[in-house]
Amino acid sequence: xxxxxxxxYSDIEVDAVYRAIRExxxxxxxxxxxxxxxxxxxxxxxxxxxxSVGFMQPWRFIRITDRSLRARLHSLVDTERQRTAHALGERxxxxxxxxxxxxxxxxxxxxxxxxxxRERHIFGRRTLPEMDLASVACAIQNLWxxxxxxxxxxxxxxxxxxxxxxxxxxxxxGAKPVAILCLGHVDGFYExxxxxxxxxxxxxxLEEMLFENRWAAAPLR
Amino acid sequence: xxxxxxxxYSDIEVDAVYRAIRExxxxxxxxxxxxxxxxxxxxxxxxxxxxSVGFMQPWRFIRITDRSLRARLHSLVDTERQRTAHALGERxxxxxxxxxxxxxxxxxxxxxxxxxxRERHIFGRRTLPEMDLASVACAIQNLWxxxxxxxxxxxxxxxxxxxxxxxxxxxxxGAKPVAILCLGHVDGFYExxxxxxxxxxxxxxLEEMLFENRWAAAPLR
Numbered sequence: 085x086x087x088x089x090x091x092x093y094s095d096i097e098v099d100a101v102y103r104a105i106r107e108x109x110x111x112x113x114x115x116x117x118x119x120x121x122x123x124x125x126x127x128x129x130x131x132x133x134x135x136s137v138g139f140m141q142p143w144r145f146i147r148i149t150d151r152s153l154r155a156r157l158h159s160l161v162d163t164e165r166q167r168t169a170h171a172l173g174e175r176x177x178x179x180x181x182x183x184x185x186x187x188x189x190x191x192x193x194x195x196x197x198x199x200x201x202r203e204r205h206i207f208g209r210r211t212l213p214e215m216d217l218a219s220v221a222c223a224i225q226n227l228w229x230x231x232x233x234x235x236x237x238x239x240x241x242x243x244x245x246x247x248x249x250x251x252x253x254x255x256x257x258g259a260k261p262v263a264i265l266c267l268g269h270v271d272g273f274y275e276x277x278x279x280x281x282x283x284x285x286x287x288x289x290l291e292e293m294l295f296e297n298r299w300a301a302a303p304l305r
Numbered sequence: 306x307x308x309x310x311x312x313x314y315s316d317i318e319v320d321a322v323y324r325a326i327r328e329x330x331x332x333x334x335x336x337x338x339x340x341x342x343x344x345x346x347x348x349x350x351x352x353x354x355x356x357s358v359g360f361m362q363p364w365r366f367i368r369i370t371d372r373s374l375r376a377r378l379h380s381l382v383d384t385e386r387q388r389t390a391h392a393l394g395e396r397x398x399x400x401x402x403x404x405x406x407x408x409x410x411x412x413x414x415x416x417x418x419x420x421x422x423r424e425r426h427i428f429g430r431r432t433l434p435e436m437d438l439a440s441v442a443c444a445i446q447n448l449w450x451x452x453x454x455x456x457x458x459x460x461x462x463x464x465x466x467x468x469x470x471x472x473x474x475x476x477x478x479g480a481k482p483v484a485i486l487c488l489g490h491v492d493g494f495y496e497x498x499x500x501x502x503x504x505x506x507x508x509x510x511l512e513e514m515l516f517e518n519r520w521a522a523a524p525l526r
């Protein structure tokens with residue numbers, strides 16, 4: 085039998101979860117108003133409820149409240165933006181026309197980092213040590229979806245040299261920054277992912293990403 | 306001003322998103338009934354709506370419908386479980402008492418994999434190539450939260466040798482499996498994370514994971 089689960093939420097609740105998933109966007113256009121501290125607290129709690137490999141909870145968040153430090157973060161990102169443009173070759177000009185971050189404009193900046201001392205955690209990581217990053221990504225996705233429900237925009241910026249950012253924020257050996265998160269009020273959420281709107285890349289059909297029993301088989305319909 | 310966002314969802318919708326985040330669990334105890342194919346389709350669509358670095362959409366899903374193949378997946382995982390136990394040393398016996406997967410019991414198995422050809426994607430990955438895994442993790446977290454709202458349990462198993470699993474599923478060079486996802490009906494969702502209930506690890510206070518402007522500063526309160 086394929087009965088509905090007795091643990092299913094009410095229709096309006098189920099729809100709300102799918103709505104947040106569908107309407108979440110990677111935001112680069114912000115209004116300058118600060119976040120309500122209570123909203124920020126709820127978002128961080130949502131992140132902290134993420135799954136983690138072996139329950140290791142490898143996420144750390146550094147809130148950037150110093151404006152001059154924020155400017156230095158922006159400068160690091162702008163340097164990497166130029167380097168990325170160069171590495172892109174023929175798509176260089178197209179890339180340089182994109183707005184890729186809102187670091188100086190948004191109400192709140194969080195840097196998400198992997199903790200130090202991860203080598204002690206073996207459960208679920210002996211053959212896949214990078215599962216710690218997967219856990220941090222799940223925490224960020226929780227934060228992102230909660231932010232969307234709260235009407236707050238978020239962008240994940242990964243255009244930076246992690247070693248340089250680590251030095252700037254005095255990360256201990258073994259820790260590693262993986263995201264500069266821009267959070268804040270917005271004038272609106274993009275209708276589609278911005279990189280799709282700007283024709284950088286297209287949404288691929290889900291059907292082409294599904295297989296049955298082995299990769300080479302016909303896609304699952 | 307810290308006004309409420311005009312884009313905020315209704316209270317019941319906001320609460321639903323937080324509820325799914327709070328009640329999601331890594332499930333290892335399943336009932337054998339299959340998933341409704343329409344539910345599975347919705348869950349996969351939710352995964353596909355995840356953010357991805359440079360909109361590269363690096364996730365691929367292999368549905369395991371062949372029971373003998375499922376048994377071989379289980380055998381791979383059991384081998385790694387023994388190796389992990391050995392590597393854990395003094396926590397070996399404690400680890401071996403844990404139920405770490407429900408591969409043979411659950412209604413549906415999906416293997417999530419990184420796609421091949423990722424080296425072509427430079428946007429957001431020049432200095433952090435592992436952002437592709439972060440994107441796949443966000444897709445899995447979407448699927449997980451949607452499943453919880455649908456009343457369906459999910460467990461993420463990372464106890465396997467990715468090269469061996471890749472060979473078993475005929476993954477092309479450059480692709481890499483990162484999760485065996487067990488999905489299915491349940492008799493209930495754990496009150497707390499199972500590894501917390503079983504006292505494998507404790508939930509850490511969020512406050513100890515938050516810093517301001519630099520790692521070494523006093524935790525943010």
